[in-house]
Amino acid sequence: MSKQANLNNDEWADLTAYLDGELDSNSARSLEARLNRDPAVRAEALALQKTWEMLDYLPQPGPSTTFTSRTLERISVLRPAAVRPRESGLRYPWSFGIGWAAAVLLAGSVGFTGVALLAPRPGGHSHLAQTDPAVLERQLVQDLRVIENKRLYEQVESIEFLKELADEDFFGDDG
Amino acid sequence: MGAIGETSTQLAIRDPDTRLMIGVRDDEPGAFEELVARYQGRLVGVMHHLVGNAEEAEDLAQEVFLRVYRARKKYRARAKFSTWLFTIANNLALNALRARQRKPAVRFDTRDSGPLGARPAEQLLAASSGSQPIRRIQQNELSDVIRRALDALNERQRLAVVLNKFEDMNYAEIAEVMGLTVKGVKSPLCRARMNLRDALKDYVFMDGRPIPKAADE
Numbered sequence: 485m486s487k488q489a490n491l492n493n494d495e496w497a498d499l500t501a502y503l504d505g506e507l508d509s510n511s512a513r514s515l516e517a518r519l520n521r522d523p524a525v526r527a528e529a530l531a532l533q534k535t536w537e538m539l540d541y542l543p544q545p546g547p548s549t550t551f552t553s554r555t556l557e558r559i560s561v562l563r564p565a566a567v568r569p570r571e572s573g574l575r576y577p578w579s580f581g582i583g584w585a586a587a588v589l590l591a592g593s594v595g596f597t598g599v600a601l602l603a604p605r606p607g608g609h610s611h612l613a614q615t616d617p618a619v620l621e622r623q624l625v626q627d628l629r630v631i632e633n634k635r636l637y638e639q640v641e642s643i644e645f646l647k648e649l650a651d652e653d654f655f656g657d658d659g
Numbered sequence: 660m661g662a663i664g665e666t667s668t669q670l671a672i673r674d675p676d677t678r679l680m681i682g683v684r685d686d687e688p689g690a691f692e693e694l695v696a697r698y699q700g701r702l703v704g705v706m707h708h709l710v711g712n713a714e715e716a717e718d719l720a721q722e723v724f725l726r727v728y729r730a731r732k733k734y735r736a737r738a739k740f741s742t743w744l745f746t747i748a749n750n751l752a753l754n755a756l757r758a759r760q761r762k763p764a765v766r767f768d769t770r771d772s773g774p775l776g777a778r779p780a781e782q783l784l785a786a787s788s789g790s791q792p793i794r795r796i797q798q799n800e801l802s803d804v805i806r807r808a809l810d811a812l813n814e815r816q817r818l819a820v821v822l823n824k825f826e827d828m829n830y831a832e833i834a835e836v837m838g839l840t841v842k843g844v845k846s847p848l849c850r851a852r853m854n855l856r857d858a859l860k861d862y863v864f865m866d867g868r869p870i871p872k873a874a875d876e
Binding site for chain 2 (some may be wrong): 493496497499500501503504531532534535536538539541542543544546547548551554555556558559560580582602616618620621622624625628632
């Protein structure tokens with residue numbers, strides 16, 4: 485490998501890091517000073533930069549037209565079957581109604597228990613949220629907009645003031 | 660979970676793709692389909708750059724999506740989703756490349772008809788059907804030269820280059836994907852860039868700009 489400029493391995497690594505915008509500001513200033521006074525280092529930097537830009541000539545291959553469908557088809561085998569179509573009619577037609585009633589009862593009790601355990605309560609998080617990272621993540625996704633604007637909300641004295649700001653008539657009609 | 664864990668989770672959740680993956684984990688309808696739609700192009704592109712073969716790149720990208728789906732219940736939002744995805748992709752690509760080294764086979768790229776690239780007759784055919792034939796042949800030749808230069812890099816160097824150049828990842832993200840320190844990423848990237856410069860030196864200044872004179876030349 486030809487090294488025209490007099491650089492050691494660390495300096496070469498710093499030069500490429502500089503070109504990638506990954507050098508800290510002090511080291512970058514020092515390297516810029518060297519680039520200004522040393523044409524050999526400058527020539528190397530330019531050659532490295534131009535070589536890097538040449539990679540843009542590589543074609544950017546994309547997926548074939550059938551890729552999505554083939555992938556989702558393979559995934560569908562792994563998916564738990566939510567509803568399996570029945571080949572024939574119901575063997576016991578009366579069982580359909582009883583089944584539905586049982587399902588509604590079960591869903592109601594599961595829903596009530598779930599809400600009681602998982603729903604965020606004023607003044608604190610649920611017990612599960614503190615122990616289960618998956619539940620915590622779900623809560624964070626739900627509350628993301630509030631979290632992101634927390635600093636702004638802290639500056640506001642009351643929620644009524646925010647509502648007034650959102651009122652179209654507050655600043656008059658400029659249309 | 661401690662304060663640091665919560666902070667990294669909160670940071671990760673700002674990433675829309677991380678939120679999408681949480682939807683996949685929780686079996687939200689359509690979430691996985693959207694994830695595939697968002698990432699298939701990037702994933703196939705990166706795999707193609709790594710293994711140099713369109714068909715194998717698609718197979719590997721598909722395998723990555725399968726592994727994401729199988730592992731979805733274990734997913735935790737600790738980093739950007741793309742970092743997690745490309746870590747899986749990296750492991751698969753490395754396994755594929757190592758398996759190929761153990762069982763060397765003659766590989767014909769769809770663009771290359773022979774070991775020296777497209778045959779003259781095929782070049783003529785391409786030239787006769789194009790609107791700018793000469794320019795197209797030059798571009799094809801150039802991309803083949805660059806392809807060979809990229810293939811000549813070792814696995815670590817090639818992966819670092821592909822993630823940095825085509826995925827626009829910074830050193831910290833590359834380090835996480837490759838299981839290295841940030842300092843450990845500088846070395847393969849630097850060696851890769853120097854190797855590419857040496858391999859492509861005859862082509863670098865072909866846009867008419869003069870080759871800069873080094874002081875010690």
